[in-house]
Amino acid sequence: MxxxxxxxxxxxxxxxxxxxxxxxxxxxxxxxxxxxxxxxxxxxxxxxxSRGGFGFFGFGLLCCLFVVGGVILAIVLISRNRRRR
Missing domain, CATH: 1.20.5 (Single alpha-helices involved in coiled-coils or other helix-helix interfaces)
Incomplete structure (x- = not known):
């Protein structure tokens, strides 16, 4: 296999x-x-x-952006490694 x-x-x-x-x-x-x-x-x-802190752009949105950025970074790094071979 x-x-x-x-x-x-x-x-x-x-x-x-x-x-x-x-x-x-x-x-x-x-x-x-x-x-x-x-x-x-x-x-x-x-x-x-309360509406304090980040306001509309709260901690959840900030965390979501970090996760999405991490996924995109992982995809880019994996695709670069495949091109080198």
Whole structure:
């Protein structure tokens, strides 16, 4: 079996395991939050939060930009390494 085929088979197994684990944790947590009144509490907290700090461009957006930049950097570095061969 060629190396890329082994890698693809391994990657698909890991992806399936991670997907199963995430769904096993997220679905019950969502059901609990929907039936427990936590959703109303979260909506109320979102309405009352202060608008200080970064304002509209909050920490979540800044973190998202760093993650997207990291992914783009990884793709560029991987594509450069493939061109050299």
């Amino acid at each position: 060629a190396y890329p085929m082994k890698l693809a088979k391994w990657w698909s197994r890991v992806a399936a395991a991670v997907t199963g684990a995430v769904l096993a944790l997220v679905v019950p947590a969502h059901a609990w939050a929907a039936s427990n009144g936590v959703a109303d509490l979260a909506v109320e907290a979102a309405r009352r939060r």
